[in-house]
Amino acid sequence: MAILVCGGAGYIGSHNVRALLARGEKPVVIDNFLTGHKPAVPTDVRLYEGDMRDPALLDAIFSEQHVDAVLHFAASSLVGESMAQPLKYFQNNIGGMLALLEAMSRHGTDKIVFSSTAAVYGEPDSVPISEDAPLRPTNPYGESKLAMERIMHWVGQAYGIRSVILRYFNVAGAWPDGSIGEDHRPETHLIPLILQVPLGKRPAITIFGDDYPTPDGTCIRDYLGVMDLVDAHLRALDHLRGGGESTICNLGNGEGFSVRQMVEAAQRVTGQNIAVNVGARRPGDPARLVASAERAGHILGWRAQAGIAEIIASAWAWHRTHPNGFAS
């Protein structure tokens, strides 16, 4: 039986594909390569190039492969872009989910693990954030993921499709040997941007605001290693295969680090000085996002293992050896 990995050529999807292979599963990938990278997919994995909103393509995949379960990573995911182009986000993300669930119900596939996001919470009243916190997205990206969650809920009730929804906090790092990693164009995420300084690709990292109500004035986030994230997906798959009920779990370390602390940690990992500028706040950035991942512990037996030094070291192994990402 195959595991269909939607968006398997993207950052998080490609790490999951490798991990599935490593434990003897048969992943098959669909990706439209708007943001994914062909070299990120191992050559022995069946790759379907095309858009998830194409029902004929989905029918072909589900007919050719015996799809036991779906891991769904495919989505547009830039918060800033979503503010400027909300319809793109609702079309791609919600449209993709509808087409996928329709195909799953047509072909009798009843298990799905879905990548959601801390962005469904918006600005939290308090941290750590539990899954029961108010859901008030502050951008169309988060709104689209919340809509996808709600669609899965109702479709699950009607058609018996069980789901594990994983709300990721700040995912970072790379496969430990540095052979695959993060390659977004444009890059907007903090750790890859910080590491561009020791790579000589930018003179300094700009901190987006140092007047937040946090100890050093910079935003606090919960950084989670991509390999821990992969582990959570495999556990979620096992949970569903074992007959487990649908659930929603936050994924984070449960510990927050400020932007300045991340720069300092990167200096220690790379052994190089990293120049810093302080710029204006980035619109829409909450001051502090930290997960309570207790539910993932109870239900999936999952706990994040990698700390920020290990996460940054793996990212550094990737970026140092692939300064131009997959085009290196």
Ligand code: UFG
């Ligand atoms: N930051 C800087 N300078 C930069 C880039 C980022 O100071 O050049 C700061 C941001 O202001 C933020 C922190 O670093 O405080 C982390 O920023 P990222 O862009 O790496 O990540 P975000 O927390 O904005 O976004 C992440 C995910 C999104 C998700 C969001 C939920 O990447 O997909 O969390 O709020 F939607």
